[in-house]
Amino acid sequence: xxxxxxxxxxxxxxxxxALLLFNLCYSPDFFTITMHDGHLYGSxxxxxxxxxxxxxxxxxxxxxxxxxxxxxxxxxxxxxxGAVACLSISKxxxxxxxxxxxxxxxxxxxxxxxxxxxxxxxxSVAGIQPIIATLILMVAGRGIAQLVTGGQIITVTSAKYxxxxxxxxxxxxxxxxxxxxxxxxxxxxxxxxxxxxxESVGCNPTASLMAGVRAKWVIxxxxxxxxxxxxxxxxxxSSNVSSADGNNAGLWYELDAILAVVIGGTSLNGGxxxxxxxxxxxxxxxxxxxxxxxxxxxPEITLVVKAFVVLAVCLIQSDSFRAAFAARWKTRHxxxxxxxxxxxx
Amino acid sequence: xxxxxxxxxxxxxxxxFPGVKAxxxxxxxxxxxxxxxxxxxxxxxxxxxxxxxTGVYSIDxxxxxxxxxxxxxxxxxxxxxxxISTVYQEVNLCPNLTVAENIFIGREPRRFGRILxxxxxxxxxxxxxxxxxxxxxxxxPLHTYSVAVQQLVAIxxxxxxxxxxxxxxxxxxxxxxxxxxQLFRIMRKLKQDGLSIxxxxxxxxxxxxxxxxxxxxxxxxxVGEYMAEExxxxxxxxxxxxxxxxxxxxxxxxAEADQHTLGGEWIRAEGLGRKGGIEPFDLAIRQGEVVGxxxxxxxxxxxxxxxxxGADKPDxxxxxxxxxxxxxxSPREAIRRRIAFCSENRKTEGIIGDLTVRExxxxxxxxxYGAFKAISRKRQEEIAGEYIRMLNxxxxxxxxxxxxxxxxxQQKVLLARWLLTEPQLxxxxxxxxxxxxxxxxxxxxxxxxxxxxxxxxxxISSELEEVLRVSDRIAVLRDRRKVKxxxxxxxxxxxxxxxxxxx
Ligand SMILES: Nc1ncnc2c1ncn2[C@@H]1O[C@H](COP(=O)(O)OP(=O)(O)OP(=O)(O)O)[C@@H](O)[C@H]1O
Ligand SMILES: [Mg+2]
Numbered sequence: 001x002x003x004x005x006x007x008x009x010x011x012x013x014x015x016x017x018a019l020l021l022f023n024l025c026y027s028p029d030f031f032t033i034t035m036h037d038g039h040l041y042g043s044x045x046x047x048x049x050x051x052x053x054x055x056x057x058x059x060x061x062x063x064x065x066x067x068x069x070x071x072x073x074x075x076x077x078x079x080x081x082g083a084v085a086c087l088s089i090s091k092x093x094x095x096x097x098x099x100x101x102x103x104x105x106x107x108x109x110x111x112x113x114x115x116x117x118x119x120x121x122x123x124s125v126a127g128i129q130p131i132i133a134t135l136i137l138m139v140a141g142r143g144i145a146q147l148v149t150g151g152q153i154i155t156v157t158s159a160k161y162x163x164x165x166x167x168x169x170x171x172x173x174x175x176x177x178x179x180x181x182x183x184x185x186x187x188x189x190x191x192x193x194x195x196x197x198x199e200s201v202g203c204n205p206t207a208s209l210m211a212g213v214r215a216k217w218v219i220x221x222x223x224x225x226x227x228x229x230x231x232x233x234x235x236x237x238s239s240n241v242s243s244a245d246g247n248n249a250g251l252w253y254e255l256d257a258i259l260a261v262v263i264g265g266t267s268l269n270g271g272x273x274x275x276x277x278x279x280x281x282x283x284x285x286x287x288x289x290x291x292x293x294x295x296x297x298x299p300e301i302t303l304v305v306k307a308f309v310v311l312a313v314c315l316i317q318s319d320s321f322r323a324a325f326a327a328r329w330k331t332r333h334x335x336x337x338x339x340x341x342x343x344x345x
Numbered sequence: 346x347x348x349x350x351x352x353x354x355x356x357x358x359x360x361x362f363p364g365v366k367a368x369x370x371x372x373x374x375x376x377x378x379x380x381x382x383x384x385x386x387x388x389x390x391x392x393x394x395x396x397x398x399t400g401v402y403s404i405d406x407x408x409x410x411x412x413x414x415x416x417x418x419x420x421x422x423x424x425x426x427x428x429i430s431t432v433y434q435e436v437n438l439c440p441n442l443t444v445a446e447n448i449f450i451g452r453e454p455r456r457f458g459r460i461l462x463x464x465x466x467x468x469x470x471x472x473x474x475x476x477x478x479x480x481x482x483x484x485x486p487l488h489t490y491s492v493a494v495q496q497l498v499a500i501x502x503x504x505x506x507x508x509x510x511x512x513x514x515x516x517x518x519x520x521x522x523x524x525x526x527q528l529f530r531i532m533r534k535l536k537q538d539g540l541s542i543x544x545x546x547x548x549x550x551x552x553x554x555x556x557x558x559x560x561x562x563x564x565x566x567x568v569g570e571y572m573a574e575e576x577x578x579x580x581x582x583x584x585x586x587x588x589x590x591x592x593x594x595x596x597x598x599x600a601e602a603d604q605h606t607l608g609g610e611w612i613r614a615e616g617l618g619r620k621g622g623i624e625p626f627d628l629a630i631r632q633g634e635v636v637g638x639x640x641x642x643x644x645x646x647x648x649x650x651x652x653x654x655g656a657d658k659p660d661x662x663x664x665x666x667x668x669x670x671x672x673x674x675s676p677r678e679a680i681r682r683r684i685a686f687c688s689e690n691r692k693t694e695g696i697i698g699d700l701t702v703r704e705x706x707x708x709x710x711x712x713x714y715g716a717f718k719a720i721s722r723k724r725q726e727e728i729a730g731e732y733i734r735m736l737n738x739x740x741x742x743x744x745x746x747x748x749x750x751x752x753x754x755q756q757k758v759l760l761a762r763w764l765l766t767e768p769q770l771x772x773x774x775x776x777x778x779x780x781x782x783x784x785x786x787x788x789x790x791x792x793x794x795x796x797x798x799x800x801x802x803x804x805i806s807s808e809l810e811e812v813l814r815v816s817d818r819i820a821v822l823r824d825r826r827k828v829k830x831x832x833x834x835x836x837x838x839x840x841x842x843x844x845x846x847x848x
């Protein structure tokens with residue numbers, strides 16, 4: 001039991017389960033999944049489907065956070081990627097042409113790689129602090145997306161493009177397979193030694209350099225990967241609604257993604273990272289959003305409700321909060337181990 | 346003295362960490378106006394006992410009394426309020442703040458809520474010069490000073506609080522002879538003021554020089570409390586390690602007896618120098634040769650080592666490897682050319698705290714292989730197991746986080762990390778700092794036996810005896826200049842001391 005509680009996925013899973021149970025009480029058919037024309041339907045499937053862009057962005061963010069970095073530009077990259085793909089398709093003679101869609105998708109993916117590279121260069125070569133370096137693209141990228149769409153919403157009528165974000169494969173939403181593919185790629189960091197390097201650079205950059213780790217390359221590659229994830233998320237998002245909105249697509253994604261990473265157990269101080277934790281964190285946030293819509297919280301206060309739940313989740317995760325809370329129930333206690341490394345003041 | 350009441354008494358203290366019994370049934374008594382040494386091997390529990398006393402860790406069982414009254418120590422603040430001040434093993438100040446800020450942080454002199462900067466700087470300078478004999482510019486950031494000065498600042502900071510008990514965890518490990526004497530003078534003065542000082546060290550001489558009483562720990566257990574003058578060296582060592590020690594005795598003969606044959610010149614520095622670090626110098630190292638660097642702290646020893654490793658860019662001269670006709674421009678290149686550098690700054694340049702012992706050991710080798718040639722988990726465990734056994738790393742668990750190891754054991758892990766890469770030149774900067782006498786002898790023996798197998802060393806240590814013991818040749822540095830090279834018969838303590846001092 002003690003080991004179970006200590007496992008890094010324990011609390012995230014509890015929260016997710018609690019949220020799902022809450023929904024079940026609220027609408028008894030929440031867990032029901034039905035089959036129509038070879039597709040599965042149901043709230044759980046929706047959560048997976050609508051949550052997949054966030055999961056993707058959060059996966060990329062996890063690796064960035066592990067290097068003690070942060071990427072604020074993911075929301076803008078989501079918007080740019082969707083906008084570029086939709087613009088390219090809408091300009092084509094036949095919007096259903098497979099070649100056109102492939103070119104458009106590759107264009108968007110390529111561009112997001114370049115944007116990730118830009119972030120990475122600013123952080124690793126120019127040595128700018130990650131939060132500032134990526135803030136540049138966060139602001140500028142929104143402008144670029146608006147330029148691409150001309151301030152309008154570009155709509156496309158292409159069944160083939162729509163398939164990416166709303167089609168289904170083997171009864172499941174196609175987006176789920178995209179997520180699984182990207183997750184597997186990210187998990188490759190564990191198969192190779194890249195994961196070790198990411199963690200060591202995040203934990204102690206100077207010592208890693210002295211140990212011969214190519215810190216610059218490691219940092220560069222996580223930002224590129226994060227850009228890639230955001231780009232693919234942008235494709236899923238725009239394809240799901242068959243349109244691109246430069247103003248609103250991917251808005252606040254960076255915050256949700258960072259939250260998902262933290263809920264999943266990865267510390268913003270860098271070092272150890274947990275990809276499965278992140279996926280669960282993203283699912284928690286998506287479930288929360290769905291729940292808030294479903295129980296009909298008035299739109300003015302949805303953000304407040306969300307903020308409170310997030311606060312609660314973070315408190316539950318905090319060891320010292322749990323200890324302080326538990327202490328109130330015990331008569332004799334010692335406070336939690338404090339890892340105080342600062343000089344005593 | 347026996348009629349006196351202890352000011353601080355700890356009885357039957359127990360402290361467990363996951364998987365480790367750090368302290369079991371430990372007692373400690375501190376009397377007013379005494380210097381009390383806390384001794385034991387690496388991982389014996391000294392730092393843990395101190396952290397218990399300072400409220401960083403809470404105890405599982407046991408009682409702490411201050412002047413006869415039971416007290417609880419749940420946080421560093423409570424402990425400080427009780428009159429206990431501490432300087433930790435690793436200097437824990439803020440390197441970016443000024444010296445004065447570091448001394449006064451959290452209790453700056455204020456008027457109407459406004460910090461009186463001038464007043465603070467004046468008082469800091471006064472404190473340092475009067476009580477520590479240290480004249481430095483207190484408005485400069487702390488990191489611009491050497492570790493030794495930082496250590497003294499940390500002590501000044503602790504002194505500044507009106508304390509009854511002062512705790513110093515290995516305060517001398519990064520000080521040179523003169524600084525140690527300076528520190529001891531301060532300690533004697535404080536002792537006369539009625540302060541009681543708890544002091545951790547691995548140096549037997551220092552213990553005998555300054556301590557009145559000594560408490561010995563072994564493997565987390567209480568061995569006993571003794572009057573320093575009633576305990577012979579031999580008894581002390583036997584009590585610390587639990588068996589007799591003859592390692593140290595046989596060493597000097599080893600170095601002298603076999604004049605081993607050296608190979609060809611392997612690396613050569615010509616006019617190598619860096620402004621503010623070390624003035625241009627020439628130094629060549631042959632295969633199988635141990636070159637010692639002697640000099641005071643701040644004489645440019647570490648700077649020399651860093652140039653050999655490519656960690657700093659030289660602004661004059663060249664470093665060449667005659668055999669491979671190559672040079673060294675970065676740590677990565679150095680590692681590829683089989684140069685290893687075990688830094689003196691264990692915490693900032695050595696360990697990756699949140700990773701396990703195993704990961705820390707294989708890191709350099711893995712970095713050499715690159716990301717895509719991952720060392721299998723099984724192989725990693727074999728390697729880690731092998732070095733844990735060879736260097737006697739404690740606890741012998743490869744999956745322990747390195748930050749939870751005792752200071753000396755962290756040092757051993759770093760040594761393992763570099764030995765694993767089978768270097769041709771191993772640069773050791775203070776390799777035995779914080780290491781207990783048994784392990785120290787082991788490391789010296791390792792250096793000697795590896796050099797007999799053809800490995801070259803650049804060996805830096807504040808302990809001249811140690812440098813003398815292992816080196817074939819010694820380069821003496823003074824004021825950031827290489828002033829002399831001595832070999833053979835000239836390698837005497839006195840001769841080198843004179844060169845160091847400028848005679
Ligand atoms: N936070 C922690 N978590 C787990 N184990 C710990 C922790 N801190 C210390 N230990 C373990 O407790 C034991 C005692 O460590 P401690 O640091 O007190 O040794 P020490 O006597 O100070 O040694 P050294 O001379 O090397 O500094 C060691 O085995 C160490 O690994
Ligand atoms: Mg210690």
